[in-house]
Amino acid sequence: MTDFDFKTNVIWESLPILMDGLKLTVIITASGLLIGFFLGAIFGLLKLLKFKPLRYIANVYIETIRGTPIMVQVMFIYFGLPMALGMRINPLTSAISAIAINSGAYIAEIVRGSVQSIDKGQTEAGRSIGLTRMQNMLYVVWPQAFRRMIPPLGNQFIISLKDTSLFVVIGVGELTRTGQEIIATNFRAFEVWTTVAILYLCITFVISKALNLLEYKLGLR
Numbered sequence: 751m752t753d754f755d756f757k758t759n760v761i762w763e764s765l766p767i768l769m770d771g772l773k774l775t776v777i778i779t780a781s782g783l784l785i786g787f788f789l790g791a792i793f794g795l796l797k798l799l800k801f802k803p804l805r806y807i808a809n810v811y812i813e814t815i816r817g818t819p820i821m822v823q824v825m826f827i828y829f830g831l832p833m834a835l836g837m838r839i840n841p842l843t844s845a846i847s848a849i850a851i852n853s854g855a856y857i858a859e860i861v862r863g864s865v866q867s868i869d870k871g872q873t874e875a876g877r878s879i880g881l882t883r884m885q886n887m888l889y890v891v892w893p894q895a896f897r898r899m900i901p902p903l904g905n906q907f908i909i910s911l912k913d914t915s916l917f918v919v920i921g922v923g924e925l926t927r928t929g930q931e932i933i934a935t936n937f938r939a940f941e942v943w944t945t946v947a948i949l950y951l952c953i954t955f956v957i958s959k960a961l962n963l964l965e966y967k968l969g970l971r
Contacts, residue, residue: 760941764932768942771928772949778842778924779911782849786910787903789850790857795887797862808858815855821916824848828920845917845924853910860902864895897968904961908954915950925949 796808815823828844839847868891876886915926923931929946933939 754940757938757941760936760938761945764929764936764942764945767932768925768928768945768949771923771925772953774922775911775914775924776953778845778849778914778917778922779907782846783853783907783910785846785850786853786857789854790859790861792858793854794858794861794865797858798865812855812858815852816859820848820852820913821919823852824917824920827851841917841920841922844920845914845922848917849910849913852913853906856906856909857903860899860906861895864898865891867898868894897970900968900970901961901965904957908957911954911957912950 793808793811796804797812799805824844824847827847828839828841832838872890872894873886876890877883881889914922914924917924918927918930921927925946929942933942936942
């Protein structure tokens with residue numbers, strides 16, 4: 751038996767600083783996913799084109815990013831690119847870029863699958879009333895496809911949020927990094943890591959429930 755003493759005061763003292771780390775975690779995730787959604791929409795739609803060179807470019811991006819770990823990607827952005835470009839990229843920009851580029855590849859596949867899941871009869875109906883291909887996509891296919899994207903996009907949000915913990919390697923002060931810094935000053939790893947884990951669990955639980963509610967409101971459940 752050890753004489754370990756669980757100190758609740760460590761949790762209360764650490765909480766305000768950890769909340770700052772959590773706030774930065776959410777900012778990195780939301781900013782990265784916003785950019786990642788645009789990347790995913792572009793490359794997902796490129797994959798649906800019959801023009802092979804553009805489809806090839808989309809495939810290279812998606813397969814390259816999905817085939818490499820996000821930690822390698824952020825190390826490349828933070829340490830590799832500055833050597834090639836001759837300019838420094840700050841840790842926060844590197845972290846947001848990594849989330850955007852990484853999630854963009856997965857979102858591209860979500861977009862492609864959702865658009866392809868729309869019945870071709872919908873497209874033919876749009877064309878029969880005189881809509882152009884672009885109008886058909888904007889007003890007929892995309893709204894229906896977007897509803898189907900919501901559940902997998904929610905999963906991607908949770909995955910990307912947890913991936914931010916890997917950015918500790920480049921010194922971004924998100925939740926995990928903040929926990930490390932607190933432990934370096936008080937040596938209370940058990941209490942601090944327990945609090946960090948609970949904070950991650952709370953935020954992913956809230957996101958999950960919010961998505962369930964949104965799906966219910968949209969009639970997806």
